Amino acid sequence: MENEARRPYRMGARAAAMEATRVRVMEAAATLWARRWYDDVTLQDVAEEAGVSVQTVVNRFGGKEGLADAVFDWVASRAEVTRQAPTGDVAAIVAVLFADYEAQGDANVLWTAQMERVPAIARAAAQARAQHRAWLERVFADRLPASGPDREHALNLHFAATDVYLWKLWRRDLGLSRGDAERAMRDLLTSIDPRRGHDA
Structure with a gap:
């Protein structure tokens, strides 16, 4: 019973951690693209800025273009709020x-x-x-x-x-x-x- 009770908590914590990582990667990419040309920013640059591996970036966004689409959607949603x-x-x-x-x-x-x-x-x-x-x-x-x-x-x-x-x-x-x-x-x-x- 105790294990069953703790499983949803662990799943929730994992989902929250994954979302936090996703946001951190988008923030890193937005920061870099605010200063540099799109072509001059690599996934390695983004990963280093976010403190994650390149594979993590690929797993979350599928590649550079997928990351760019996610970042721009995220920035637009924040502008809508502010x-x-x-x-x-x-x-x-x-x-x-x-x-x-x-x-x-x-x-x-x-x-x-x-x-x-x-x-x-x-x-x-x-x-x-x-x-x-x-x-x-x-x-x-x-x-x-x-x-x-x-x-x-x-x-x-x-x-x-x-x-x-x-x-x-x-x-x-x-x-x-x-x-x-x-x-x-x-x-x-x-x-x-x-x-x-x-x-x-």
Whole structure:
């Protein structure tokens, strides 16, 4: 009886340990790919960073492309959790977006630069665009037209005004402070509010 009672506990502990190892490998890969080109990071590099064997990485993910898909899904799911902002509050929306970009923006730009030659990154980029569009539809639900070409036009404007490359332009290329860059994005979002035209 005692052995039977302890078996589920041991299985649960093993599953938890396997999941912890899986997350550690993904964190290691994400860290390396945030600094280096995809092709320059080997499974050996990831294994050493995570403190596991290469075989462990292969067993968990099947290879480099499988690992990349898992990492990008994992990063996307974390972004979904952290990007919580009240609908219509432009200041809060921009603050939440900048918190994400300040943490992940440089990696996002590096990954995006490789999407034409790395299928895993191309898939991740398509997923990220869809996720960002859904986020825009949610946080700007109060101002977007209901449907049709006007809605698409408004979404395109909001997409451009909140794109990571605009963050890069302001923060990296032009050297704006975070406060000044956030102000610029707030002003831009306010200026493209479709409701302004109806009020005029």
